[in-house]
Amino acid sequence: MTAPSPVWAVQDIVYGKHDMWAELDIACKGKRFRIEISPENFVNSQTSFSKYARYINDMFDRGCQTTYNEFYDWVVAPFLPNLAEVQAPPLDRGTFTLRDYLDPETYYLKLYFVDERMEPRFDYDVQMPLREPGVYIGDVALHPGWSEHTPETVQQCLSDG
Numbered sequence: 001m002t003a004p005s006p007v008w009a010v011q012d013i014v015y016g017k018h019d020m021w022a023e024l025d026i027a028c029k030g031k032r033f034r035i036e037i038s039p040e041n042f043v044n045s046q047t048s049f050s051k052y053a054r055y056i057n058d059m060f061d062r063g064c065q066t067t068y069n070e071f072y073d074w075v076v077a078p079f080l081p082n083l084a085e086v087q088a089p090p091l092d093r094g095t096f097t098l099r100d101y102l103d104p105e106t107y108y109l110k111l112y113f114v115d116e117r118m119e120p121r122f123d124y125d126v127q128m129p130l131r132e133p134g135v136y137i138g139d140v141a142l143h144p145g146w147s148e149h150t151p152e153t154v155q156q157c158l159s160d161g
Contacts, residue, residue: 045113098154
């Protein structure tokens with residue numbers, strides 16, 4: 001990926017070939033940004049929609065990493081000014097836990113194309129999940145003598161060593 005600054009990384013991408021929607025999760029400074037694109041987001045933008053459809057079809061048909069990277073760079077580019085303003089969590093707030101990794105602060109965004117111009121927008125109509133992500137394995141799956149570990153108690157090592 002060729003985005004200059006800030007540092008961002010793709011966490012996940014989900015897309016549908018038949019209804020042409022895409023949802024891209026990126027991480028930046030300890031936060032998650034979920035960007036959604038669908039055909040309804042294109043207004044008087046046939047050229048942009050054709051480019052978008054080509055990316056979706058190429059990813060589905062070929063799965064070429066170059067296509068994925070080009071798509072990521074194209075989608076994320078209009079959000080870079082917003083990502084540059086993102087504040088990282090303070091270093092003195094304590095330890096970085098598994099909860100911070102699995103369920104970071106999440107911002108929901110949509111990318112619109114109006115008259116061939118890309119317009120990044122916040123999505124304020126997001127339905128929140130009814131339960132936390134994960135799997136409940138029940139009380140009988142683990143030996144009762146084992147310690148309890150929750151995502152809040154598992155610390156992550158952030159050093160290279």
